[in-house]
Amino acid sequence: MATQPVLELRGVRRTYGELVAVDLLDLKVRPGECVVLIGHNGSGKTTTLRLVAGLLEPSEGRVSVAGGDMAQERSRAALSFVPDSPLLYPDLTVREHLELVGLAHGVGDGLDGRVAELLELFELTSRGDFLPGQLSRGMRQKAQLACALVRPFQLLLLDEPVVGLDPPSQEALHRILVAAKQDGAAILLSTHQLAFASGLADRAVVLHDGRVVEQGPYASVVDGPEARRLGLR
Amino acid sequence: MNQDAAATLGFLRQRRRAHRSPQQRSDRFTGLYTVGLYTAIGAWAGFQALRQGPARGGSAVWLTGGGLARVATVALVLGLLASLRYATWQGPVVFTAAEVQFLLASPLPRAELVRARLGRGLLVGAAAGAALGLAVFVLLEAELAVPAWPLLAAALAGTAAFGVLAAALGWLVESSAATARGVLLASPLVLAVAVAAWLGGAAAVGADPWSGPWGWAAGPLVAAAGGRDPGWPLQAALLAAVTFVAVVAAWRTAGRVTLEELERRAGTRAGLGASLYMADPRGAALLRRQAVGGLVGVRRLALRHPRRRWLALPWRDGLSLLRAPGRVGWALVLCGSGMLAVALVPGRRLLAAGAVVVAYLGAARLVEPLRGEADQPDASRQLPWRWGDLLLLHTATPILVLTAIGLAATAALALAGLVPVGALGMAAAACLPVAAVLVWSAAIAGQRGRLGLDQFLTASAMGELAGPVYLLRWFATGPLVALASLLGPILALQSAAGRPLPHAQAAAATNAAALLVTALAVQGAWLRSRHPPD
Numbered sequence: 001m002a003t004q005p006v007l008e009l010r011g012v013r014r015t016y017g018e019l020v021a022v023d024l025l026d027l028k029v030r031p032g033e034c035v036v037l038i039g040h041n042g043s044g045k046t047t048t049l050r051l052v053a054g055l056l057e058p059s060e061g062r063v064s065v066a067g068g069d070m071a072q073e074r075s076r077a078a079l080s081f082v083p084d085s086p087l088l089y090p091d092l093t094v095r096e097h098l099e100l101v102g103l104a105h106g107v108g109d110g111l112d113g114r115v116a117e118l119l120e121l122f123e124l125t126s127r128g129d130f131l132p133g134q135l136s137r138g139m140r141q142k143a144q145l146a147c148a149l150v151r152p153f154q155l156l157l158l159d160e161p162v163v164g165l166d167p168p169s170q171e172a173l174h175r176i177l178v179a180a181k182q183d184g185a186a187i188l189l190s191t192h193q194l195a196f197a198s199g200l201a202d203r204a205v206v207l208h209d210g211r212v213v214e215q216g217p218y219a220s221v222v223d224g225p226e227a228r229r230l231g232l233r
Numbered sequence: 234m235n236q237d238a239a240a241t242l243g244f245l246r247q248r249r250r251a252h253r254s255p256q257q258r259s260d261r262f263t264g265l266y267t268v269g270l271y272t273a274i275g276a277w278a279g280f281q282a283l284r285q286g287p288a289r290g291g292s293a294v295w296l297t298g299g300g301l302a303r304v305a306t307v308a309l310v311l312g313l314l315a316s317l318r319y320a321t322w323q324g325p326v327v328f329t330a331a332e333v334q335f336l337l338a339s340p341l342p343r344a345e346l347v348r349a350r351l352g353r354g355l356l357v358g359a360a361a362g363a364a365l366g367l368a369v370f371v372l373l374e375a376e377l378a379v380p381a382w383p384l385l386a387a388a389l390a391g392t393a394a395f396g397v398l399a400a401a402l403g404w405l406v407e408s409s410a411a412t413a414r415g416v417l418l419a420s421p422l423v424l425a426v427a428v429a430a431w432l433g434g435a436a437a438v439g440a441d442p443w444s445g446p447w448g449w450a451a452g453p454l455v456a457a458a459g460g461r462d463p464g465w466p467l468q469a470a471l472l473a474a475v476t477f478v479a480v481v482a483a484w485r486t487a488g489r490v491t492l493e494e495l496e497r498r499a500g501t502r503a504g505l506g507a508s509l510y511m512a513d514p515r516g517a518a519l520l521r522r523q524a525v526g527g528l529v530g531v532r533r534l535a536l537r538h539p540r541r542r543w544l545a546l547p548w549r550d551g552l553s554l555l556r557a558p559g560r561v562g563w564a565l566v567l568c569g570s571g572m573l574a575v576a577l578v579p580g581r582r583l584l585a586a587g588a589v590v591v592a593y594l595g596a597a598r599l600v601e602p603l604r605g606e607a608d609q610p611d612a613s614r615q616l617p618w619r620w621g622d623l624l625l626l627h628t629a630t631p632i633l634v635l636t637a638i639g640l641a642a643t644a645a646l647a648l649a650g651l652v653p654v655g656a657l658g659m660a661a662a663a664c665l666p667v668a669a670v671l672v673w674s675a676a677i678a679g680q681r682g683r684l685g686l687d688q689f690l691t692a693s694a695m696g697e698l699a700g701p702v703y704l705l706r707w708f709a710t711g712p713l714v715a716l717a718s719l720l721g722p723i724l725a726l727q728s729a730a731g732r733p734l735p736h737a738q739a740a741a742a743t744n745a746a747a748l749l750v751t752a753l754a755v756q757g758a759w760l761r762s763r764h765p766p767d
Contacts, residue, residue, distance in 0.1 A: 073618070099538045133523070
């Protein structure tokens with residue numbers, strides 16, 4: 001029997017007035033699977049991720065994370081989200097952000113070690129006691145990624161995670177995500193950088209004007225007719 | 234002025250004038266004319282109304298017996314402090330971003346360009362001071378009926394000179410980061426000077442160097458109003474001398490400011506204009522905080538994280554307060570003032586209502602992390618709690634801090650003999666629930682986030698009368714919730730104050746407690762049911 005999906009979207013539609021941002025989207029992501037959303041700007045990738053994260057309510061359809069909706073604490077605890085622009089508290093240092101998120105998600109005795117490990121991995125150790133206002137955009141993005149990874153999760157959502165990241169940090173993130181996948185985590189990410197997704201993504205979904213125009217195994221979709229027609233390759 | 238600079242400024246003036254349509258010129262004139270006309274009519278009408286009102290001999294005696302000296306010196310000290318603090322992030326010389334990019338970056342002498350703007354800043358300072366002096370003249374003349382011309386001359390000249398002095402000192406602050414940092418750090422000291430001036434009364438006005446420019450500016454006014462101040466000519470001379478020195482110093486240092494500083498202020502000004510246009514004072518406050526944040530630096534205080542999950546947010550809020558202890562100081566001043574007012578003059582309902590509003594403002598200073606959460610609700614997605622639970626967890630630390638402030642103020646009032654020993658236990662017991670009501674009222678207002686474009690457009694569409702009422706309701710929600718929750722218990726306790734019978738007082742205390750618990754239950758349930766703002 002196939003494992004139950006961690007994420008399931010059924011007939012999800014989101015409109016802003018007359019604009020249809022996401023139209024009748026069906027999607028399942030299973031444990032240990034990575035799905036990448038690709039498409040032009042405005043194709044509905046970020047809206048889809050925000051719908052899954054519970055930051056937007058669907059106009060129609062249902063979003064289920066770990067078997068429940070995002071109003072349930074169990075579902076919220078299962079999902080970790082990295083938005084497209086870093087959202088950090090201006091009065092907390094990088095280290096305190098990681099401690100807050102880890103503590104809130106019940107990371108117990110190993111919290112300090114986990115925080116130190118992530119700071120080291122993203123080359124943030126020397127900036128651990130800096131406030132977000134003292135960091136460059138790329139550094140803030142690294143801090144946001146570290147916050148998402150410091151806690152346990154079943155589903156990781158990443159919206160354009162490599163924008164602003166230097167090549168070593170991109171490589172480090174790639175390694176972490178591959179390891180997380182092997183540990184059974186499901187990953188849904190949106191990116192324009194297919195080089196980052198290759199070797200990580202199992203499936204790809206091409207969105208255009210809010211609709212799924214093609215989906216399937218990663219390699220066949222990115223080399224497929226829709227990706228070529230839209231100039232995504 | 235350097236010829237190149239003068240020619241460039243002249244060219245800019247000419248081009249701007251050429252681009253200004255006759256309609257724009259007409260609108261500008263109409264605006265100035267309307268303000269001038271309404272000011273004159275208001276001053277005249279106010280003067281007549283005050284003159285024809287019932288004679289208030291008590292006020293006149295109080296004013297000439299030291300009251301005016303007190304009020305004037307304190308107002309001038311606070312005005313100067315406000316002006317200098319404003320200069321730490323804006324100030325009398327602010328260019329637009331375009332001027333910084335094109336004009337100041339050009340090979341023209343910066344000092345000349347700055348002086349043109351500084352001259353305007355000094356004039357604005359003089360005009361603002363004179364406007365204040367005019368209002369003071371109207372009030373005093375109506376109340377005291379002393380010879381008008383000497384009073385008018387003293388009121389206008391003193392305040393106008395003080396305005397120029399404030400603008401010149403403002404520039405000195407603006408042009409030096411070290412001075413600006415000093416102003417921010419020394420602000421509590423200046424507040425202490427204001428308190429000393431209030432306590433000193435008539436003695437605050439004198440010709441001594443330690444009277445300060447505020448005392449020198451107030452002296453001629455006090456003398457013209459009929460108070461006793463024989464040293465006023467010397468005070469006027471001292472004020473003129475110190476103003477002259479400050480203006481010369483400002484003029485000489487006009488070229489000292491860096492382009493980086495002017496560019497930062499230009500950027501802040503653009504954001505400030507947008508925030509004020511959108512009736513968004515929080516946006517303006519955040520801009521100010523961001524601008525001065527670089528001056529005072531970060532307090533490197535650490536607080537070891539707890540081990541229990543539910544303590545995560547109280548720990549985070551505690552860290553925030555440690556880094557901004559001024560918030561606790563303001564809460565102490567505001568809540569302490571409210572409690573003092575109620576203790577000094579018990580039984581006055583209007584005063585009690587005012588005290589609740591003032592205490593609410595103190596509590597609102599403590600819920601800044603919650604307001605920050607509402608400013609960017611997406612950030613809360615990193616945390617596992619529902620929005621309503623998150624709000625309640627964010628209020629734990631502010632409630633504890635406000636309770637501690639309440640207990641400290643109660644103890645101080647008891648030591649001063651303002652709280653009867655018999656009521657001490659009840660007053661102490663009330664601190665926690667009252668603090669919770671005040672903090673939750675602030676949370677109810679704060680969780681809505683900043684006044685957004687939607688609300689602003691709604692207000693704009695509602696017309697000239699209903700629109701401002703809509704905006705006013707937005708800002709008044711928190712104080713009104715606090716009033717609705719606390720006035721009942723306060724009135725219940727006040728009604729029992731005059732009755733000596735123990736059982737009547739016990740019944741009043743029970744009623745007050747029941748009302749408090751009901752208010753807390755309603756507020757808590759309402760907060761828990763909230764969703765993040767859009």
